[in-house]
Amino acid sequence: MSKVFKRIYTYNFLVPAAIIYTVIFIIPTLMSFFFSMTRWTLTDWTFIGLQNFIQFFQEPSLSIGFKNTIIYATVTCLLKVVGGMLLGVFLTGKIRTKSYLRSMVFFPTLLSTIAVGVVFSTMMHPTTGLINTTLAQFGIEGPDWLGNTNIALLSVASVDVWKGVGFATIIYIAGILSIPEEYYEALQIDGGNSWNKFWSIIVPLSRPATNSVIILAFIGGLRSFDLIWAMTRGGPGFATDVIASIIYKQYQGGFYGLATAGNVILFIFVTALVFPLSRYLNRKEVDL
Structure with missing residues (x-):
């Protein structure tokens, strides 16, 4: 009886978190799935089945939006991984001002x-x-960074990397500092140089940090909207339109059910890409 009581007592601590999670995530998610199959306003709704999903996939710029979303997420993710790792290695080295430099690198994330x-x-x-x-x-002669259809998306992506690479750097710093000193000492005894230290120790043993940065940066890129909308509003033309900006334009037009269906599709799209990626990366982790 005492074991049952202890188990119930332990689970009671999870109840507040479960209630908050249900109210903030589970209920809105289920409501989104329901309202995605309706034509709704703030005061009324009409059930129309899968019509919103069919209409959403008929959006003329949707194919461009999907392509831009993948490109944007891939570019920003790769650059944050590379930039975060290099800055992480530099800021864990023997430099006097590394505390100040860490603050400077992380500062754009707070803006x-x-x-x-x-x-x-x-x-x-x-x-x-x-x-x-x-x-x-x-x-x-500099180009028209945001007006040229060939480079507008990459221009916005570069700003995204500038703002977000500090967060990736902090994750890498934590990962690098968690590597036991014994590995470095063994490398030094074997006569290894700085390149051997980076490639043979830091890269493989900071893989958990790399996996975290990849997943977070890729999800952020797939869901990105606010920076793109603030800089280009999806233009010029549809050059920087992503799925999220297409959904927002539908909300602006008063097509709330259609936009909700778009959000559901975006949720499924992100999950379909990130879940197998996460499983693949977790299988590749190296245990210390």
Whole structure:
């Protein structure tokens, strides 16, 4: 009887978290699935089955949105992984100002995404922006960063990386510092150099940090909206339209059921990509 009581007593501590999770996540998720099959307003709804999903897949710019979403997520994820690892290695080295530099690298993560988008939109203006004005001082004609359909998406992605690489760096710093010193001492005895230290110890043994950065950065890229909307609103044309921006435009047009169906599709799309990726990465982890 005492064991049963202890088990019930232990589970009681989970009840508050379970209630909060149910109210904030489970119930809204189930409601989203339901309202995605309705034509609804704030005061009324009509059940229409799968019509919203059929109409959403007929959206003219949807194929561009899917392609841009994949490109944006892949580019930002790769750059955050590479940049975060290199900065993590540098900021765990023997440098005097590493505490200050860590703060500076992490600082952009704390800034408002909308504010960052507005500032960089101004800086990337083709004629009066700070970037092209600076390039002109060296005789270089800068491109129209956000107006050129070929580079607009990559321009926004670069800002996303600048803002988010600090978070990836912090994860890598934690992962690198958790590697036991014995590995470094063994490498030193064997006559290994800095490259051997990086490639043979840091890269494989910081794989859990790498996996975390990949998953978080990839999910963030697939769901990205606020920075893209603040900088380009999906333009020029559909050059930077992603799935989330298409959904937002439908909300703006008053097609709430259609937009809700789009959110459900985005949820399924992200889950379908991230779940197998997560399982694959977890199988590759190296135990210390």
